[in-house]
Amino acid sequence: MLTLWKSRIDEQLVNKISQIWKTAKINSPLNQKSAVCISTIDSLGFPQARFVDLKEIGPTGFTFCTSYNSDKGKHLLKNPNVSLVAWWDHIGYQIRVVGTAAPISTKVADKYWLTRSKEAQVATNCFKQSETWSSQASMESHFSKALTESEKSISRPNSWGGFTIEPHSIEILKFKPNRVHAREKYFLEHQSWKMQLLQP
Ligand SMILES: Cc1cc2nc3c(=O)[nH]c(=O)nc-3n(C[C@H](O)[C@H](O)[C@H](O)COP(=O)(O)O)c2cc1C
Numbered sequence: 510m511l512t513l514w515k516s517r518i519d520e521q522l523v524n525k526i527s528q529i530w531k532t533a534k535i536n537s538p539l540n541q542k543s544a545v546c547i548s549t550i551d552s553l554g555f556p557q558a559r560f561v562d563l564k565e566i567g568p569t570g571f572t573f574c575t576s577y578n579s580d581k582g583k584h585l586l587k588n589p590n591v592s593l594v595a596w597w598d599h600i601g602y603q604i605r606v607v608g609t610a611a612p613i614s615t616k617v618a619d620k621y622w623l624t625r626s627k628e629a630q631v632a633t634n635c636f637k638q639s640e641t642w643s644s645q646a647s648m649e650s651h652f653s654k655a656l657t658e659s660e661k662s663i664s665r666p667n668s669w670g671g672f673t674i675e676p677h678s679i680e681i682l683k684f685k686p687n688r689v690h691a692r693e694k695y696f697l698e699h700q701s702w703k704m705q706l707l708q709p
Pocket residue numbers: 541544557559560561562563573574575576579580581582638639
């Protein structure tokens with residue numbers, strides 16, 4: 510019970526970040542409006558960064574979806590330490606999160622699977638994310654064939670799901686043109702969230 514409580518983000522902080530994210534999406538000039546960069550640690554101890562679609566910000570953390578057999582999936586199942594960063598240029602906010610990733614439940618994975626386009630579902634099923642392939646052209650034809658032959662309803666493979674990043678610290682930076690950026694760092698101390706202002 511205590512562990513569950515400890516891992517929940519302060520409600521006001523969730524609301525603050527959710528509000529920033531909502532504003533960022535409304536005015537976004539980007540095609541992929543929810544893209545955030547996550548870094549995992551590979552087997553040699555190097556950070557590996559790539560973009561994913563942020564699905565949700567809630568009291569337990571920041572959720573994204575992926576294949577558990579991808580490089581990032583394997584990294585996180587072995588070492589759950591992870592960071593996330595977002596930069597929303599048009600509103601001047603950077604969000605940085607450091608935490609641990611926990612796989613989402615199959616029920617939640619099913620919910621997100623149903624929101625995916627048919628193409629995304631077919632691509633997940635006909636490829637093994639992060640594994641090698643011989644040529645782009647044969648990859649395209651393999652995909653076209655799989656799409657043509659696909660059933661109307663495609664069920665979620667067990668290897669596809671997602672992770673919720675449970676934060677240990679969160680920094681909200683409001684960019685200032687004079688470089689006196691407003692940096693609020695939130696962190697867990699004695700089971701409650703504290704905030705410190707950092708120099709720019
Ligand atoms: C804007 C954007 C959004 C992406 N969203 C996702 C995503 O939500 N999930 C995912 O698995 N890959 C996503 N990708 C692809 C990843 O960046 C990455 O190439 C892929 O997941 C394989 O990474 P890995 O080999 O490190 O596991 C996205 C790429 C871009 C450019």
